[in-house]
Amino acid sequence: MSEVRRLEVLRAIVEDYVHSREPVGSKALVERHHLGVSSATIRNDMAALEEEGLIVAPHTSSGRIPTDKGYRLFVDRISDVKPLSSAERRAIQTLLDGAGDLDDVMDRTVRLLSQLTNQVAVIQYPHLGRAKVRHIEFVLLAPRQVLVVLIADNGKVEQRVIRLPEDIAEADLADLRTALLGTLAGVPLTEVEAKLAAGVPGVAAAQDEALRTLSAELVHLSVPTREERILMAGTANLARSTGDFPLSISPILEALEEQVVMLRLLSEMQLDARGVSVKIGSEVPYNSLSGTSVVATGYGPDASAKVGVLGPTRMDYPTTMAAVRAVARYLSRILAG
Template sequence: MSEVRRLEVLRAIDEDYVHSREPVGSKALVERHHLGVSSATIRNDMAALEEEGLIVAPHTSSGRIPTDKGYRLFVDRISDVKPLSAAARRAIQTLLDGAGDPDDVMDRTVRLLSQLTNQVAVVQYPHLGRAKVRHIEFVLLAPRQVLVVLIADNGRVEQRVIRLAEDIAEADLADLRSALLGALAGTPLADVGARLAAGVPGVPAELGEALQTLGAELVHLSTLTREDRILMAGTANLARSTGDFPLSISPILEALEEQVVMLRLLSEMQQDARGVSVRIGSENPYNSLAETSVVATGYGPDSSAKVGVLGPTRMDYPTTMAADRAVARYLSRILAG
């Protein structure tokens, strides 16, 4: 049997099954694809592919569908990730360029990726263990009420309104901001508490209590900023693929809702030479995701955080990989700002 034709038959079965959701037979392959051989030859090729565990018959006397092993061979044989259409690239640029703060960027990213792939889209917020304090802002809302804003150097913003024990003048609040920013600018978020414990020079004694309250809130916000978290969109797309999950989609939904499983999985995934990572079905180390595939791409300065797609193993891998990689590139460009 020709190795090249065997891979062509596998590719054709994969493509037809992805689009039809129906097991694929030899007659359909001959009619839809220009393989240059007879149905009998294709049947022999399919028998060999089945023996290798690359395709399987879900029912007696039915056509064939790819196995996880078959999808893996197909994905590995994609020599390069095809570019998105010009229209899709313009849509990505238009939507993401119009974003505001980093949270808006993340929200737009997952909604856009879900629309492009018709799957569940997931974005992991940037890893912030190495992030540093870029800016601090205090806004006086009332004599004892202050909006505290902490901005990290990766663009992440955390803010909260707090109440002071005593009234404070706007000029005094500005002095405290200058003193704290001078002490903390460029400090790693993980070290904010230790840096403040060492003391903040130049603050009058009468402002000591306000300094302590504001400093404690900055420590709290820096801890929030370091937390790993993800954002998702398109979960409803799973409901349209219930036929791809013979048992139940409940474990998948629970894994998405808890987020811990997805955070671990995304953190573990390593990009290949094409700039993407693909986990197919049983390759996922978590039982709840054993009937799904995950395509992810790193973004940001060190590509440590991931943006990705989760869906059934019956996935249009070339298109999904292209969309995910393109969105990751635009996201990196915007955050680098």
């Protein structure tokens, strides 16, 4: 028996079942795919695939559908992730380029990914503890009132209006900004307090009070927030796929709502050589999600935070993997600024 042909038969079964949701028989394979052999030969190939646990016959049909093991072999045999169309790439760029702050970027990302894949899209907020200071800005609103802005290299913007102990001129405020930015640029957020405690060179004694107040606020703004938070979109897509889940979708919805399970799962997923991670059905280590598949990839400066989709195992894996990876790349580019 030809190993190459056997894998072609498996690929054809996966593709047909994903698009039709109907069990696939040997006659349909011969009619729809140019496999170059007879129905009898295809039946022999299918029997071998079934013996290996790669396909299975549902009770009510003579056709076959892929098992989790079959999907895994199919996914592993995807030699390269195909690129998105130019229209899809333009849509991603247009939507994400118009985003404002980090919350807006995250919201646009999950909505876009859900629309591209027709699955539940999930994004993990950037790990702020690993982020570094990219920019500082002080805006004088009144003689003693200043808007303090801290921008991290993962796109996070923190800002707050504070009151200084005494009046300050714009030129003096600009000097303080220059001194503080020179001290903190490229410093991890977790080290801001220690760095400031070591001193800020180039500041006149007359500006010590303002420096202390501004430094204290920068320390406050640098404290990591949203370290453990995810955002989702497209949960309604699960309701349209209820036929793909043997049991109720309620446990899946509950796991998504609680977020803890998805946070753990995304954090544990390791990227393969193609830059994506795929967990299929029984491979998902949480019972509530064991009937689903998850496709994810990393994004951001160190690719430690994940973005991905969750859906039924009957998923268009090549298209989904391409969409997830493309969106992550645009997102990383935007956050790099």
